[in-house]
Structures are given as structure tokens and as C-alpha cells.
Amino acid sequence: MSRFRNLEFESHDERSEGEQEEARDAAFWKNKADAEYRNGWYENALRFYSRSLEMEVGSPPAWVGQTRCLIWLGEYPEAEVWANKALERFKENGDLVAALAQCNGRMRRFAPAQEMSDRAMKAQGDSAYRWTVRGEVLLARKQSTADYCFQRAIQQDAHWQTPLEVGAVCLFWEHPAKSVPWFRKAAEAAPEEPIVWLQLARAQRKLGQVAAARRTLNECLKIAPGHRAVNAELAELEHRADEKSWFGKIRRLFE
Numbered sequence: 664m665s666r667f668r669n670l671e672f673e674s675h676d677e678r679s680e681g682e683q684e685e686a687r688d689a690a691f692w693k694n695k696a697d698a699e700y701r702n703g704w705y706e707n708a709l710r711f712y713s714r715s716l717e718m719e720v721g722s723p724p725a726w727v728g729q730t731r732c733l734i735w736l737g738e739y740p741e742a743e744v745w746a747n748k749a750l751e752r753f754k755e756n757g758d759l760v761a762a763l764a765q766c767n768g769r770m771r772r773f774a775p776a777q778e779m780s781d782r783a784m785k786a787q788g789d790s791a792y793r794w795t796v797r798g799e800v801l802l803a804r805k806q807s808t809a810d811y812c813f814q815r816a817i818q819q820d821a822h823w824q825t826p827l828e829v830g831a832v833c834l835f836w837e838h839p840a841k842s843v844p845w846f847r848k849a850a851e852a853a854p855e856e857p858i859v860w861l862q863l864a865r866a867q868r869k870l871g872q873v874a875a876a877r878r879t880l881n882e883c884l885k886i887a888p889g890h891r892a893v894n895a896e897l898a899e900l901e902h903r904a905d906e907k908s909w910f911g912k913i914r915r916l917f918e
Contacts, residue, residue: 689719698730701824703858703892705732710856727792730762734769735831739907742766749890757786761796769835791820799832808871813845823852827859834862839869857887861896868900895897 696711712729715722726749733742743766749759764779779802783793798812813829830845846863853859860883867876880897887893 664886674874689715689722689725691715691724692718693725693728694884696725700728700732701858702856703861705735708732709736721752723749723756723759725755727756727758727762730766731792734762734765739766739770743770745862751887755782755786757783757788758790758792760786761790761793763799765796768796768803771803773800773804777804791816794819795825795828795832795836798829799836802833802838817848821852823849823856826852827862830862830866834866834869837869839866842866845868855886857883857890857893860886861890861893864893864896864900868896868903874898883890 692711692715696708696715697765699705699708699711709729709732709762712725712732715725716729719725726745730742730746730749733739733745743763746759746763746766749764750756753759760779761783764783766775767773767779777800780793780797786793794812794816798809798816801809801812816825816829818846819825821875826845830849832843833839833842833845843863843866846866849859850857850863860879864876864883867873867879877897877900880893880900882896884890885894886902
């Protein structure tokens with residue numbers, strides 16, 4: 664947990680120009696974290712969720728957001744610790760239990776993941792996240808009912824972030840063909856969001872659709888010129904294409 668010790672609600676010094684100090688309450692940082700999370704900037708979102716919790720430790724959504732960031736950063740043991748820490752405060756909170764299920768699934772502990780997903784679904788309330796995690800656990804276990812759960816997630820929350828997250832889950836578990844329709848659904852709902860096109864291009868690259876991925880990334884750059892993640896993905900795409908080309912193979916013989 665070394666790199667996340669500072670999440671124990673310590674103070675932060677960074678400030679953005681033009682922001683009014685009096686407006687920087689817990690809700691301000693939570694909203695800022697949510698925006699960074701939607702854009703895939705999980706490190707930034709993690710810091711902002713931490714700031715929000717410094718000011719309002721009794722906010723389950725901020726705890727859930729913090730844990731989800733850690734999961735997407737691949738910091739599964741840390742995510743598990745923070746989910747359990749939050750559950751000490753919020754007994755059987757369905758989204759926190761779902762986050763714990765997702766942690767276990769990512770660590771290939773499928774039996775506990777299934778059990779925790781069952782607990783999450785039995786908890787009070789409902790959410791797209793719980794259905795997405797349910798689908799992820801089933802997908803990881805190669806069960807066909809995963810698609811039903813993903814559809815239920817969309818029914819719970821039709822915001823473009825839901826199909827984006829479902830697509831990302833499918834891509835994580837090496838199902839790029841399954842992920843493409845979800846990313847396209849997100850792109851139809853939010854064509855101005857670079858992250859949906861970036862994820863679509865990643866799925867296309869995984870499928871070997873290099874030309875399609877290149878077109879997707881170039882179209883994305885028209886929406887967001889200079890977007891560093893898109894440019895990095897495009898550079899990686901070109902590098903891999905060069906490595907596989909006849910010219911690239913000959914060139915490397917003389918390097």
C-alpha cells in the first residue's frame with residue numbers, strides 16, 4: 664500500500680487557478696473526481712476522491728469511486744483494503760460489496776467474487792455498477808448470462824458511461840469483439856467524448872483491425888486535437904504496424 668498511504672485523508676496543496684476557495688467543498692472535489700474518472704484519468708480522480716473524503720468521510724459514493732479507480736489502475740490489493748475499510752463504516756453497502764467482488768475477480772479469486780456479487784445483489788437498492796460487476800464475474804467464469812447482466816446495467820443507468828464501462832470490462836477479459844458494440848453505443852450517446860473513441864480504437868486494434876483503429880483515432884483527434892492518450896495510442900499502433908511490415912523487418916536487421 665506504499666503509494667496509497669497518502670489516501671489516509673492527508674492535506675493537499677494543489678490548487679487550480681480561478682477556482683473560488685469557498686466553493687471547494689466535498690461535493691466540488693467529488694464532482695471533479697467523477698469527471699476525471701469518466702475521462703479515464705484514474706490517478707487524478709483518485710486524488711480528488713481523497714480530497715472529498717478529507718472533508719466528508721461519510722460519503723459512500725466517494726469511497727466507491729476511490730476503490731473503482733484503484734481497480735482500473737490494477738492496484739487490486741489496495742482496492743480490497745479500501746473497500747473493506749469503507750464497509751466497516753457502511754455495512755453491506757451494495758456498491759462497496761460489488762467493488763470487493765470486482766477486486767476478487769480481477770485477482771482471479773472467482774469463488775469469493777461470485778459470493779460477494781451475490782451479496783451485492785441482495786443488498787438494499789440497485790445500481791448499474793452492481794449489474795456491471797455481476798456481468799464481469801460471470802464473463803470471467805465464461806457464463807453466458809453475463810450479457811443479461813450488462814443489459815440490466817444499461818436499464819439501470821443509460822448514461823454513456825455505463826456502456827463504456829461494460830465495454831472496458833469486456834476488453835479487460837480479452838473479449839474485444841464483445842466490447843465493440845458497447846463502445847459504439849457509448850459513442851452514439853456521447854460522440855464528443857474522446858475516451859469512447861479511444862476505447863473503440865483499442866478494441867479494434869485487439870481485433871487486428873488496424874486501418875479501422877487508425878481511422879477512429881484520427882477522427883478522435885479532430886474532436887480533441889493534441890489529446891495525449893490518443894496520440895500515444897496512434898503512435899503505438901503505427902509502431903506495431905511497422906514491426907509487422909516487410910520494410911520494418913528489413914530495417915531492424917540493420918539497426
